[in-house]
Amino acid sequence: MVASAMCNLPPDHRPYTDKYFLRSRLILEREGLNPLVTMQVFFRDGPGVFAGGAEAAAILNAYSPLAGHGGTVRILPEGAPFAPLEPVLHIEGPLKDFIELETLYLGVMSAATSLANGQPEPTPEGVAAKARAIRAAVPDRHLMYFGARHWHFAAEEAFCRAAVSAGFDSCATDAGARAAGRPSGVGTIPHALVLAFAGKLGKEQATREATLAFDRHIEPDCPRVALVDTFNHEVDDALDTARALGSRLSAVRLDTAGELVGQGGVPDDGRPYLTGRGVTVAGTLAVRQALDAAGFSEVGIVLSSGFGNLEKIKAFVAAEKQYGRRLFSSLGIGGLYKSWSATADIVRVDGRDLAKNGRHYRPNPRLKDIW
Structure with missing residues (x-):
């Protein structure tokens, strides 16, 4: 599936873009915000060999005015x-030029590097099996598939249907969403918008x-839904x-980085998923208790980051x-299959770290410079 789709780009990138980036582009436009940013991409997995850079560059070239606006891609x-954790990509330029492209590149x-390092290509059947197991563990919560950034866009419809x-x-x-019989994608605020x-x-x-x-x-x-981490x-x-x-606030979302203990959380004391770094029970409980004490018991909590791990869900x-x-109202889950998933972060804004x-x-x- 991946090989046949190489550089066979869709006429419009937006249907394959996580919804929160489309909404963020609109907000930046209406707020008159367009900072010059540096985006940095790395893999947690490795060591390994890198692949997929040519197609990522083709995506940026096809859908972004970045090159004409003095932007750089290395x-x-x-x-x-x-x-x-070694950077494999740096993009510098006006944020509006490429905020909608993060999902695709x-x-x-992720797909090409996973395959180059011996990971099997995921299948819709495997996605469905993992999704059924998660649904059985949490039968009464809203589950959102957030995996578009973890594999090639050519698989998106099939994986969402599954x-x-x-x-x-x-x-x-x-x-x-449309392939799966839903009216549109879901998603509110990414870290990129908060950093802008x-x-x-x-x-x-x-x-x-x-x-x-x-x-x-x-x-x-x-x-x-406010992203608060x-x-x-x-x-x-x-x-x-x-x-x-x-x-008007429906919920807050916790997506605490795996390098950090969430505010109000507990350092690792040997209880996996309950304490330690990232999104944990202790950190989530601290937010829940604070909201309740301040009179915001109706504000829900959305959790993302690492919830493709069934053991983590069971711990919660x-x-x-x-x-x-109840500690959470819904889960955003990308990990319905194994991949070496690339991560992107804004690390500089208008020349400042x-x-x-x-x-x-x-x-x-x-x-190496692409342009």
């Missing part, structure tokens, strides 16, 4: 070795103001945003029984 050569690099047929409720891309506001207003205001901008410009029937102030930013939006379900309270906590700019002299 990428690791095809077949070059790389280490975990990550997907083609996930929804096995019990998932929604998908992040319009193409996948941070570049203008500072970290303390960015989460709140990005959510307020979403509320101003996005259709009223789209739930207002960008600066590792999960509790503070959840409360700040809840106070600003009041009853067991914790809910222990504490006698600025990134989500736990990430930072890493130079790599082995990257």
Whole structure:
């Protein structure tokens, strides 16, 4: 499937783009925001050999005015070795020029690099089997398929159909959602949008103001879900945003980086998924308790990052029984199959180092200029 689709790009990238990037592009336009940013891409897996760079560059060339606007793309050569966390791609330019393309270029690099390093190609049958197991573990929560960035766009419709047929409720891309019988993709705010506001207003205001901008410009029937982990102030930013939006805030989303202990969480004490780094039971409980104490018990919690791991889901379900309270209302899950998944982060904004906590700019002299 991947080989036959190489550089056979769709006429329009937007159906294969995670919905929150499409919405973010609209918000940036209406807010008059277009910072000059550096985007950095790496793999957690490895060491290995890199693949998919040529198609990623073709995507940027086909759909972005970046080259004409003085932007630069530097990428690791095809077949070059790389280490975990080593940057394989740097993109510099106006954010609006390429914010909609992250899903596609990550997907083609993830698929090609996975195959180049011996990972099997995932199948719709395998996706459905994993989705059924997850649905059985959480029969009463909203499940969103967030896996478009983890594999080539050519597989998106088939994987979304498989996930929804096995019990998932929604998908992040319009193409996948429609193939699965849903009206459109779902998704609200990515870290990129929060960082764009941070570049203008500072970290303390960015989460709140990005959510307020979403509320101003996005259709009223789209739930207002604030992403509150960008600066590792999960509790503070959840409360700040809840106070600003009041009853309009549907939920907050936790996607704490795997390098960090969430605010209010507990350092690793030997209890997997309950304590430690990333999205954990302890960190989620801290946000839930803070919202409840401040009078925001109706604000839900959306969890993402690592919930393709069935054992992690079971740990949260067991914790809910222990504490006698619901910790989350929905899950965003990309990992319905094994892949070496590329990750992208803004690491500089308007010439200043600025990134989500736990990430930072890493130079790599082995990257080669594409333009």
